[in-house]
Amino acid sequence: MPGPVRLAAQLVRSFGQFSLLTNVWTGVLFTLALFVSSWQGGVFGLLGAVVATATAYAVGVDRYIIDMGTQGFCGCLTGIALYVFLGPHPSTYLLTIGGAVVCVLAFAALTALVAPWRLPVLTAPFCVVVGAVLAAAPAFTRVWPGGSTAALPIAAAPGTAYTWTDLWHGFFANISQVGLSAHWYVGAIMLVGLFVGGIRYGLAAVAGSAVAVLLSWALGAPPAAVAAGVYGYNAVLVAVAMGGLFLARTVPNALYTLVAVAVTTVLTAALNAYFAPFGGRTLSWPFVITTWLFLAAAASFPRIRRIA
Amino acid sequence: MPGPVRLAAQLVRSFGQFSLLTNVWTGVLFTLALFVSSWQGGVFGLLGAVVATATAYAVGVDRYIIDMGTQGFCGCLTGIALYVFLGPHPSTYLLTIGGAVVCVLAFAALTALVAPWRLPVLTAPFCVVVGAVLAAAPAFTRVWPGGSTAALPIAAAPGTAYTWTDLWHGFFANISQVGLSAHWYVGAIMLVGLFVGGIRYGLAAVAGSAVAVLLSWALGAPPAAVAAGVYGYNAVLVAVAMGGLFLARTVPNALYTLVAVAVTTVLTAALNAYFAPFGGRTLSWPFVITTWLFLAAAASFPRIRRIA
Amino acid sequence: MPGPVRLAAQLVRSFGQFSLLTNVWTGVLFTLALFVSSWQGGVFGLLGAVVATATAYAVGVDRYIIDMGTQGFCGCLTGIALYVFLGPHPSTYLLTIGGAVVCVLAFAALTALVAPWRLPVLTAPFCVVVGAVLAAAPAFTRVWPGGSTAALPIAAAPGTAYTWTDLWHGFFANISQVGLSAHWYVGAIMLVGLFVGGIRYGLAAVAGSAVAVLLSWALGAPPAAVAAGVYGYNAVLVAVAMGGLFLARTVPNALYTLVAVAVTTVLTAALNAYFAPFGGRTLSWPFVITTWLFLAAAASFPRIRRIA
Numbered sequence: 001m002p003g004p005v006r007l008a009a010q011l012v013r014s015f016g017q018f019s020l021l022t023n024v025w026t027g028v029l030f031t032l033a034l035f036v037s038s039w040q041g042g043v044f045g046l047l048g049a050v051v052a053t054a055t056a057y058a059v060g061v062d063r064y065i066i067d068m069g070t071q072g073f074c075g076c077l078t079g080i081a082l083y084v085f086l087g088p089h090p091s092t093y094l095l096t097i098g099g100a101v102v103c104v105l106a107f108a109a110l111t112a113l114v115a116p117w118r119l120p121v122l123t124a125p126f127c128v129v130v131g132a133v134l135a136a137a138p139a140f141t142r143v144w145p146g147g148s149t150a151a152l153p154i155a156a157a158p159g160t161a162y163t164w165t166d167l168w169h170g171f172f173a174n175i176s177q178v179g180l181s182a183h184w185y186v187g188a189i190m191l192v193g194l195f196v197g198g199i200r201y202g203l204a205a206v207a208g209s210a211v212a213v214l215l216s217w218a219l220g221a222p223p224a225a226v227a228a229g230v231y232g233y234n235a236v237l238v239a240v241a242m243g244g245l246f247l248a249r250t251v252p253n254a255l256y257t258l259v260a261v262a263v264t265t266v267l268t269a270a271l272n273a274y275f276a277p278f279g280g281r282t283l284s285w286p287f288v289i290t291t292w293l294f295l296a297a298a299a300s301f302p303r304i305r306r307i308a
Numbered sequence: 309m310p311g312p313v314r315l316a317a318q319l320v321r322s323f324g325q326f327s328l329l330t331n332v333w334t335g336v337l338f339t340l341a342l343f344v345s346s347w348q349g350g351v352f353g354l355l356g357a358v359v360a361t362a363t364a365y366a367v368g369v370d371r372y373i374i375d376m377g378t379q380g381f382c383g384c385l386t387g388i389a390l391y392v393f394l395g396p397h398p399s400t401y402l403l404t405i406g407g408a409v410v411c412v413l414a415f416a417a418l419t420a421l422v423a424p425w426r427l428p429v430l431t432a433p434f435c436v437v438v439g440a441v442l443a444a445a446p447a448f449t450r451v452w453p454g455g456s457t458a459a460l461p462i463a464a465a466p467g468t469a470y471t472w473t474d475l476w477h478g479f480f481a482n483i484s485q486v487g488l489s490a491h492w493y494v495g496a497i498m499l500v501g502l503f504v505g506g507i508r509y510g511l512a513a514v515a516g517s518a519v520a521v522l523l524s525w526a527l528g529a530p531p532a533a534v535a536a537g538v539y540g541y542n543a544v545l546v547a548v549a550m551g552g553l554f555l556a557r558t559v560p561n562a563l564y565t566l567v568a569v570a571v572t573t574v575l576t577a578a579l580n581a582y583f584a585p586f587g588g589r590t591l592s593w594p595f596v597i598t599t600w601l602f603l604a605a606a607a608s609f610p611r612i613r614r615i616a
Numbered sequence: 617m618p619g620p621v622r623l624a625a626q627l628v629r630s631f632g633q634f635s636l637l638t639n640v641w642t643g644v645l646f647t648l649a650l651f652v653s654s655w656q657g658g659v660f661g662l663l664g665a666v667v668a669t670a671t672a673y674a675v676g677v678d679r680y681i682i683d684m685g686t687q688g689f690c691g692c693l694t695g696i697a698l699y700v701f702l703g704p705h706p707s708t709y710l711l712t713i714g715g716a717v718v719c720v721l722a723f724a725a726l727t728a729l730v731a732p733w734r735l736p737v738l739t740a741p742f743c744v745v746v747g748a749v750l751a752a753a754p755a756f757t758r759v760w761p762g763g764s765t766a767a768l769p770i771a772a773a774p775g776t777a778y779t780w781t782d783l784w785h786g787f788f789a790n791i792s793q794v795g796l797s798a799h800w801y802v803g804a805i806m807l808v809g810l811f812v813g814g815i816r817y818g819l820a821a822v823a824g825s826a827v828a829v830l831l832s833w834a835l836g837a838p839p840a841a842v843a844a845g846v847y848g849y850n851a852v853l854v855a856v857a858m859g860g861l862f863l864a865r866t867v868p869n870a871l872y873t874l875v876a877v878a879v880t881t882v883l884t885a886a887l888n889a890y891f892a893p894f895g896g897r898t899l900s901w902p903f904v905i906t907t908w909l910f911l912a913a914a915a916s917f918p919r920i921r922r923i924a
Contacts, residue, residue, distance in 0.1 A: 059609045102571055109605035116424050116732050136577035138463035141528030148463040150581065153894055155754035155764040220757035263718055269752035273766060277585035277893035278461055297725035301675045367917045410879055417913035424732050444885035446771035449836035456771040458889060585893035586769055
């Protein structure tokens, strides 16, 4: 049983792990940001983190690993996501508890599945668990009393003009959407958290978010979606993970990360279409898939050097 | 060329392998049950088993493996499934023959693909072959003369009350659906077959089916679907496979299996939505995916002990 | 920097690699055929090949590998496919350049991912890159100004009669569709290219295409689709790859390839349905998946002998 300080550190790190950082102050700022975004969402996140952390203790995960927040963050994200997509119903609490337990198992399973390629699981356990729950929800009247959200993907309507507000809101919302929030000020607090974790993480997030906004604008994505961060949170995650964590800080690696940021932005649109007809969700799959592909490819390129 | 007794044992074991058991009397009871459900379906199953077994001989599979029914059961399931979904047309006979041949190849291919993680193929070859044939069928007028079954998933309508009949029919139909039959008495005969195979398999099936019925009811699944076994056959398969075959009989393993049973029930609803828009079928994918994830995760947890 | 002759050989081999052949005269004939089909499409293909080849040099791929055209062909196919599906807009040029860069990375990534099973990547990098771009396109007004192409799959209408023209057009179009062209004379030129590459490649293509036409007709596929080569280009690719390249020339291997040709024809219809609701494309996924499954299975069968 961890002491209160140790437990508190584990829980705030579960929030900080949304962008794979272990710095406890990053965690504090991310926790603060997401409670500012919605105190109810924060409570759901905390519930998920507590249950996932307890599950990790119960199944005998190494305590040092639990301390890093790697066991709690998928449960934490699951709680927030279920609150956002299903609303604060009693059944959502129960699903958060169940989902957080399964997150720990999914983390172990996916770790084993990607082990042959020395790939990290990233946020894949969260994507698997929440994706399954949300696709299943309309079949169960006590979980989702309304109609199914499944629909054929529709094309963006041309002719809508961008405003400056769209662009700078999008820049910050790309960061806040890492915690499933669309508020620009939440993104601003989280960006401070990233800089506190390390200058390079903050710079990577700034670059990733800016490239995503510019590319979405250049390709003609709908302004409202860009302003809400829809096309950029995966870019932020890719930039922080590849630019900050997994690759050495060299010019070729920075260019490589930039290509990955562009790829994940387009992939976000592709996966939005993919998940629409059956009511699944894109979540951070574009980040997961892009990072897996680019890390798997890296071993073939002598100029790209992986450090983690 | 096998003698008639050996061949008969291979064929009835192909039926018994629906729930991964090799006991020949389990096979006899499963065969009986599925002929009781529909003699035409039984004939299609037998045809699939004969063709798959002959294919296995032709490609030089070890005879001991063929004796266990592992080569025949996917062809057998394919025959029954094509009869159920396409009807007893002449083209269905030809597709059963072709599908049974491909099942043996798919079994070998998938065995190789999951080998790095020491995972069993379970019913995946059947799911792959039948899923592809059914998704393809509407493109071919001689295979499927009607309209496509593809449709967006719809939400369950609230307000329908459960009856006791729904619950106990569902309990047995969860078992009969392992052989794609919705008749409760077919499930009852198959349950006897499971107990004949071993007390623990019968108990696992009882527990898995009961949990699936209760969970579906608690979540608010449509009563008619629960009564038809739609939400529970994967739970029965997971319970028998993990609770009876792959994990040692300990309390932590039983709890672990229970979580897997709950997960596969929710995953069934998610995959029903996933397959709807393109006319694929859920089949026993939820069982396959859940068991793969939980067995892959098991290696990380010292308290979970795998025995097969 | 390669000399002009070496570069020209690399580029025409990028076209010849559409069916995995490295013979430079096959490449010349394929290049000719695709410029005959559409000079604009040829230009897009050339642009993709140039960019992909340059990218391969930039990231330090071994020059001998680049000489074989293996680095250029996915970019080349990507250029042609984006021209065919998106039209010759300025944005299509930019997407071809970006897509060709990503093809080289995807080639390396997928090579690593299938390495544990000793499988070749085949055309998978092309399928991944173009599939993602086309599914994403409707979200971006500057890429795709029209409505989304996503739609539920529809069943083939019965009652349409085949003509001889449908059959022989289909026979050649099955070959031309390897380069995304539906003109029978393009297929005829490419067939000459295959025979120039080696008698066995030409014979394999003839057999694969004929079986696909006959099977599609027997199953009742729509005549117009068969005449356009929709159901047969994967069969041609499977026949050339398995019958010509990867398996030794023996009778069991020929039968094995024949089964694979039939499987990929049915799988084409299944994947057409799979990709329809979200606006993805089948491309040569049926070839990739079928060849992977049959090569992975081959190791289990003593009578099937792999040579590459």
